[in-house]
Amino acid sequence: MVGTTLNGLFGNSETPLQTVTRMVGEQDKQLGIDLNQQSDVFHFGFRSKKSYFSVNSSLICETSIRIPKDLLGLAFLGNSAYIDKDADLDFSGNQFRSYLKNTFSYGRFITDKLSVGVNASLINGIMDFSMDQARFQVGTDTGTSTIYSLQLSGEMHGRASVLGVDLDKAVNDSTYDANKTALDQLGQIQLGTNQGKAFGFGAVYRLNEKWRFSAAVQNLGSIVWDLGVQEIHMNKSQWEWNGLDTSEIKNLDADFATRLQDTVLDKFGITGTEIAPYKTKLNPRYTLGAEFFITPRTQVQAFGGYGYGSIGDKSFVSASVHQELGEWVDVRMGYSLYDFTDPNHRLSLGLSLNLGPLQIFGSVNDVLSIVNYGTTSVSSGMVGLNINIGRRKDKDYDEIPDSKDSCSASFGYFKNNGCPDAFVADAAKYKTPKKDDTLQKNSIETLPKVIETLDKEAVPALIDTEELKENEVTEETSTPEIEVAPQTPEIEVIENPVSESTEAIIID
Template identity: 25%
Template sequence: MVGKYKIGFLSSNRPLQVGLFVVVVFILLPNFLNAQISRSVYFHEQLPESSIQNPAFSPSCKFYVSLPIISTLYVGFESPFAYDHLTEEWENSDSLYIDRETILDKLDDVNYFSFEVFDQLAGLGFGAGRHFFSLKVANVFSTKFAFEKDLIKFILYGNGSEDFLGKHTTLSKTGLNMTLYKEFSLGYSFQVNEKLTVGTNLKYLNGDFNVWTEKAEFKIFTDDQTNYAITASSDINIHTSSTISSFDNLIFQIGNYSKFDMTGNHGYAVDFGVKFEPNEKFKFSASVVDLGTINWTENVKNFKSANPGVEYVFEGFDVVNLISGGAIEDSIQLVDTLVNHFQLEENTNSYNSHLNPKVYLGGTWNINQKNNLGLLVRTDFVDELTKLSYTVNYTHRFGNILSISINYSLVNKTYGNFGLGIVSKLGPVQLYLLNDFAYGFTQPKSAQAYNFHFGLSFVFGTRNIKVKEESGGVGGYE
């Protein structure tokens, strides 16, 4: 059957095809588990965490404090396809098959998995007139794994496919950027006048772990003769640094409050934001966040091609035949051959990795005192890849105690992304739970994204700023 491979999970047939695909996708997926908080929080300026996405935003309280463990936690995952896109069941059978065309239809030319954790350890802020100051300390686990559609096509169809046979193929957009770091953020917002507010976050970063693929270029040509000989070359430059002994310890370190050791990996970043309110009905805002780098000097290991661009010829085999019925020993021998030919040199030179910046453009229509309608356009920059997402938000307020919001987002070519949010304030306790992809909790096998964002702060007082305009420039405040 064209475009389908049987998976013998529930029968005796276990073709190597499935194993190879699982290695490339599912094993990579959990281990490549960037960072930013949920899109929903952008529409709740009363939350202290909204300034993470736009530093011009500030809460209406005079003072707030967020305590360890109960402060703020965001976890989010986004994928170009869901589990149900990968497998189907045969009719009248308990076995599964991989529908290759369905998988490829879901992919862009360049795609990425992302896994994000923002674990705020503590925070506080206070307002003084038109000024608002904040300080936040957080663990950030930031990961994006980019890959090309041609790579998946090569795995699914092999080099004997008409898309590769007798043709030159270049794979140069696949790579991993995974970082764990501590973030110390000093925020400041200033109300210039009744309509305009500006803000910035100045951040010191202290790195714990990093894998950065600066370059991974592979050029492949398959001979259109019957032996399927492959001519290939590579140019690889991968950087790593770790003060953590194992992956298990890496996961533990994300939420470890008792051990907060500083390292010699120093970095800096900055955010900029602006908010413009032409009248009481409308608000427009824009921000650029995570402009920064980290210099990695501790336990550095870099891997670079010893002979970049040098071509090697592998005597012919059809990858489809190999992975459909070949022995495990054949695949191991193939991997050994590739490793031996694509030799990598190792060094311990320090290097700089960059954060993945984001741009937010937002607008809000205050329909009345109880109802808001908002729009957010978010742009993610991952190396040379740019990804756009769009979110529409409706929020209803029940007095000053409770607000409930509903979101709809277009992300990764998916159109069923509804999210829910609730923000409550009982005395000084401000509690919120936000989600951009509720479908991920009700239908996990069909969802391409999951996230949740929880936070609790203690807020005190209410700021009441009235800006006084003076001729010739910005005046003071009353």
């Protein structure tokens, strides 16, 4: 409810009549319901080297309902509460829109620290209904002879595309079956009808292994409605109703309601007229975010955004903590402030179970509404299931799969094969030279004799000293060298025949 709380509706300190009287008298508040629902019908994504592709199909419904408080007052208090003033029934701003959104997204690492993404959506509109103006007044005649007299006046203007339903017939022809028409048309919707397009883009910048920043602009687009498009119109009209003759109440038959409805429609003349296709803009959304990794499995996130809500006029800020408990369980806890003009404070809790390719998740988006229902006006939750096909592990969260990460335990970069620095990557890639089999087959006790034998075989007694020096130089120049980049610490590989291992020593 816009401007109300659950405690305001159901508080036990007031009687129902006292609650309604108070709500009607609060001029700075209004009654209404805003619903923004997105159901993901299909999602598929895959990654190739530095690029990521995804396809997503979502059904989106946006609803904004405004309920005049005086309508509630008339229902509970009667027209006696409106002797000195007219009841104002303003339905302006009511709207409903639903559409199917098919989105293709592409993301790519531009550098080791910067990644960008774009998306394009093809939209198929299902239904659109909006009331630009719909206002009525109900006045009570205080004259003694006409105590039951009511003066009704009003005017209305709107437009709609409701699955091909003829609104003029739906309002004025009681034999017209609008439901059947809508259901028949729903099964025949094609991509070429009520077509729209949308675009978005974003970027993520990884300052280092601890900090990551993001920004995005989404939902830039519109929908052109061309299926059964009509204008709803009612000229400003007035009607005086003198109430019911109580002496004839006993003679009421089943057609009474129909006759009363026909009289009202005749007096106010509500019509539906076919019009040219019209365009509605989507609500652009803007977000900024920052993430701080306390450890590779613990991160703090902060986000802010504008353009949310059913009509795109809501903002939010949020902060959350994400903790991974091993490989199987993820826990989230967050706080958010939604809608600065009518603040809603929300504390959320979430849990996900990573069961191989299956991820089961659930969350309560507003714990405070359960703990103290008198301080919030919204309560919601979510459950879902993700199916991951070909998921690759990334223990250090550097966006490089462990299978291609030379330093899978340390945050690194693409150009360094997943290592934080180039010289570490070179050392990780260096292959140990093949050892001499003779040394590997002898124990430490026979090592002196083996060395003596090798010396005798390699340097005969009759060889000339100068030739020996030349041979030593030749052997030295034929030894494989390790290329070292300028201003990079030198790496010396020392072979230890005793332990049969190779050590990489960094020499300052």
